[in-house]
Amino acid sequence: MRKIPFFSFTGMHPLLRDEMTRAFHTFYDSGWYVLGEGTKRFEDEWAAYCGVSHAITVADGLDAIVLALQACDVGPGDEVIVPSNTYIASWLAATQLGATIVPVEPDPRTFNIDVNRIQAAITPNTKVIMPVNLYGQPCLLEEIMVLAKRHDVLVVEDNAQSQGALYKGKMTGSYGDINATSFYPGKNLGALGEAGAVTTDNIELANKLRALRNYGSHKKYHNLYLGRNGRMDELQAHFLSIKLNFLNVWNLQRKAIAKQYNEELQHADQILLPLIAENCDSVYHQYVILSERRDELQTFLADRGIGTLIHYPIPPHLQPAYAQLNWQIGDFPIAERLANQMLSLPIYPGLTEDDVEYITRMIKNFR
Numbered sequence: 001m002r003k004i005p006f007f008s009f010t011g012m013h014p015l016l017r018d019e020m021t022r023a024f025h026t027f028y029d030s031g032w033y034v035l036g037e038g039t040k041r042f043e044d045e046w047a048a049y050c051g052v053s054h055a056i057t058v059a060d061g062l063d064a065i066v067l068a069l070q071a072c073d074v075g076p077g078d079e080v081i082v083p084s085n086t087y088i089a090s091w092l093a094a095t096q097l098g099a100t101i102v103p104v105e106p107d108p109r110t111f112n113i114d115v116n117r118i119q120a121a122i123t124p125n126t127k128v129i130m131p132v133n134l135y136g137q138p139c140l141l142e143e144i145m146v147l148a149k150r151h152d153v154l155v156v157e158d159n160a161q162s163q164g165a166l167y168k169g170k171m172t173g174s175y176g177d178i179n180a181t182s183f184y185p186g187k188n189l190g191a192l193g194e195a196g197a198v199t200t201d202n203i204e205l206a207n208k209l210r211a212l213r214n215y216g217s218h219k220k221y222h223n224l225y226l227g228r229n230g231r232m233d234e235l236q237a238h239f240l241s242i243k244l245n246f247l248n249v250w251n252l253q254r255k256a257i258a259k260q261y262n263e264e265l266q267h268a269d270q271i272l273l274p275l276i277a278e279n280c281d282s283v284y285h286q287y288v289i290l291s292e293r294r295d296e297l298q299t300f301l302a303d304r305g306i307g308t309l310i311h312y313p314i315p316p317h318l319q320p321a322y323a324q325l326n327w328q329i330g331d332f333p334i335a336e337r338l339a340n341q342m343l344s345l346p347i348y349p350g351l352t353e354d355d356v357e358y359i360t361r362m363i364k365n366f367r
């Protein structure tokens with residue numbers, strides 16, 4: 001039977017093998033394995049790519065959000081507005097700093113946090129709004145920034161899933177006071193292990209973030225803040241510098257696959273296709289469809305060799321980890337409905353037109 005995995009590196013990594021191997025040798029021979037020249041270079045490249053003044057690499061995407069919130073002095077008594085439909089990292093970061101989570105429902109068709117609902121969630125205790133650009137699509141970032149400024153709150157953008165996406169022609173990951181990203185291997189720009197980064201145009205926040213990821217220290221054994229060891233591996237910087245050169249090409253390949261899905265599935269019964277909002281240029285980290293018979297459809301596709309995933313099957317408010325907050329089924333009905341209906345189809349560089357044609361043909365055969 002034909003097999004199409006949900007995700008594969010085979011369209012990306014074989015191409016880079018020689019260059020990556022050379023980079024490993026350079027790293028190995030340098031004798032400098034943490035915060036070295038490779039990290040400095042990649043931070044400059046990432047800042048330039050995002051169109052911001054400062055990039056600070058960190059251990060992973062969760063650390064990026066925790067450190068961003070810590071740099072904003074988020075702590076007990078502060079409220080952080082997060083999407084009800086998101087990966088749990090956005091919530092955990094706020095919780096780990098002792099802040100209060102204030103979930104806001106998404107637009108049911110774009111899946112991103114609904115700007116019109118953010119306003120109602122703002123209180124005198126709101127410290128940060130955290131838009132998460134999910135599945136490759138920007139949130140309405142300009143509108144969120146305007147709202148935040150009007151209420152004197154900060155914005156930490158979670159751009160883990162949308163590297164290279166544009167809102168009104170400007171890069172995601174450049175709108176917030178601080179922007180966090182993850183270079184988890186499966187991201188549009190993925191390391192070969194754990195890695196992440198924060199970006200900002202604010203030099204004071206940049207300096208604080210550099211210290212926070214390094215035991216709260218700018219100078220060895222002098223500790224200004226209660227920081228952590230949140231440093232990215234130097235080796236990942238060498239690898240990421242190489243992969244960054246391919247990010248735009250890979251994003252174009254994702255967009256071409258999405259276009260083919262849109263065209264071939266436009267008349268398919270029983271499913272809704274992802275809606276990209278006006279002014280948003282998505283980089284399709286995921287291609288997420290909605291089906292009321294999602295579980296049956298997933299099994300039907302699996303039986304035909306097609307891998308799919310659900311992002312995400314349980315919304316954060318219903319996770320056992322948040323049981324102490326006593327949220328119930330029905331508290332965030334849009335997030336809950338999405339969790340029951342969303343299905344992510346394969347989308348990655350190397351997936352062929354023929355693969356997509358097979359996947360869409362099978363979806364149309366589902367009765």
Ligand SMILES: Cc1ncc(COP(=O)(O)O)c(C=O)c1O
Pocket residue numbers: 060061062063087089090132158160161181182183184195196
């Ligand atoms: C939206 C979002 N935020 C944060 C993270 C956390 O990143 P990491 O897995 O590198 O900690 C991820 C990915 O895993 C994510 O998808």
